[in-house]
Amino acid sequence: MPDPDLILITKLAETHRRLGELYGLPVWQPHGDPTAQLVATILSQNTSDVNTARSFRALVDVYPDWQAVVDAPEQELIEVIRSGGLANQKAPRIQSALRHIYEERGDFDLHWLADLPVAEARVWLTQMPGVGNKTASIVLLFALGRPAFPVDTHVGRVCRRLGLAPTKASADKVMAIIETFAPDDWFYPLHKNFIQHGRTTCKARKPRCQGCVLRNICDSFR
Known part of the structure; x- marks a missing residue:
């Protein structure tokens, strides 16, 4: 039987790669205030x-x-x-x-x-x-440049639809999952790119699934 943790890690890595290719990888530069x-x-x-x-x-x-x-x-x-x-x-x-x-x-x-x-x-x-x-x-x-993963409405929605978190997972649950399975240096680019994807493609009411680069690994794509 496939290891569910390995499946999640693989999907998360592929998501990170594809969103990075689409939007770029934002550089983590803590501002210190x-x-x-x-x-x-x-x-x-x-x-x-x-x-x-x-x-x-x-x-x-x-x-x-x-x-x-x-x-x-x-x-x-x-x-x-x-x-x-x-x-x-x-x-x-x-x-x-x-x-x-x-x-x-x-x-x-x-x-x-x-x-x-x-x-x-x-x-x-x-x-x-x-x-x-x-x-x-x-x-x-x-x-402060510390490895913490903020989950807003866009981040939570994209993660749940993809299947990176359960469909009814709270924001805190999504946070815990990403912080457990993603490397620390992915937190910033994942956070920024999930927000960008949620705003432009994985919208709350009318997601643009047909043009989504993640559609073939997304649990919600039909």
């Missing part, structure tokens, strides 16, 4: 990249440092980041997260997380309200 990444990722929840960038720029233009963000009246911060959407929810989440960091560490620096095992760093980050595994993994992967 985990606190800024945390704030930006909270701002990115349920909005577009354009709105995220606009609201983050507005925030850093108004406030000279993270302490000023914490000290700002909540309603003022809401107005500053309103362009990002859901500002009434995101403003208190941002202030709560920053307060938590300061209360635990005495400053706003999160670089020390790079020295922890990924699982421990993720647990520490997800203690903060509004910070789940996806947000924590984005901070670790994009800012």
